[in-house]
Amino acid sequence: MTINRRACTAVLLGLSLWFQSAVADEGVMQSGQRIVEMGDQHGHASCAACHAANGAGQPALGIPRLAGLPADYLERQLAYFADGERDSVIMAPYAKRLDASQRQAVARYFASQAPQPADTAPRAASAELLAHGKDIYERGISAFRTPACAQCHGVRALGVDGFSPPLAGQSPGYTVRQLEQWRSGSLRGATGKFMRAEAAHLSDLDIQALASYVATLPVPLNASSNGDKQ
Template sequence: MDGSIINLRRACMMLAVSVASTLAVMPAAQANEVSAGQTIATHGTAQGVAACIGCHGAKGEGNAAAGFPRLAGLSAAYLSTQLTAFAEGTRPNPIMQPMAKLLTASERSAVASYFAGLPAPAGVKASDSGSVTPANVGAWIATRGRWDQALPACVQCHGPGGIGVAPTFPPLAGQPAAYIASQLHNWKDGKRPPGPMALMPVVASKLSDADITAVADYYAGVGVGVTGAGKSANGSKP
């Protein structure tokens, strides 16, 4: 048999073995990352990072009374991006900045992967957008927008019912009203990075304080669209 053919076959076999080995290792590596993230989330670190669940809940469900957002079910890419923004100081926050700075890039990724894998908590049924009237300010802005003011509906980016569109647009449904309101004010006041396509500062600038309260209250009472553990209404991870 021609030597070049033999060498080609050997190369193909070696490549196949290499790919198989990589595929076999990937789940274990991912499991290790999630495990590391769980340790940080539930116990903190020796470097002084407090356990995430102290503020964000034992299951990442958030704390509505204190205004801490839910993390469970948000995409790992989004969570990792926000932790990096806290660490680099581009997203100011007196609580999160010191914690994020103490985490390495791999630790931030691990924490993000852990919370992304948790199921989002079930919520109340979303309002029927067909019956929404302009008098219901929060629901109207969320589902219809105000096109005479060039204000798009929130659902156009954040998905029906505010379930989120990974990895760029996070879920709004079920987040604490105080948290949503504070972030809208931060964008309006230039205290949070503009985000994808610099949309949010423009959107927030068109909202009055009353509008912000109404939208925040609306999404705080909307269900998260969960059909299974950690899955959104379309069957995919949020």
């Protein structure tokens, strides 16, 4: 039996590289989990204090769920907070204490967590309010030529291929606050111009309706299943 040494060498090299990558990934995940649960090496408050160790957030307080959100999206938001491109008196000081590798580790850890069912359901909205939110989400506002939210966030509000974040299942309080910030012109990062233009035409009722509607949409209980593809 003839052994192709070149082929064997290539296979062994491939396995070695895969193993090194797997070890590196495991190290990143462990680093992210440690920061999430215990804070950074300087003894800063942990992410879990607000967002929970599993990334479930605190819907009743309007603290967002991070579990299962795209890692690249989470990493970008942390960078925006750290660089001052996104306003938050709470998040900015924390993000500034983390270096780029730590922000990546935290983002990848939260992205790996499977979303869990909310402990408490959001306050029931009226059928009329939900219908209004669904109409704006799926059709936009023709009078202002405002496109449908679904065009960027997907028909199920699960985000689209990492381009836009999932909205499904987020607490109404959190979504309302974000839309109000977009409308007010608050700093929000590189995509700010587009979203500010969209939110500029939303009334208080529109914002409440949209937030209530997306909160009712189901969240896949599997981190890897997030994302709408159109």
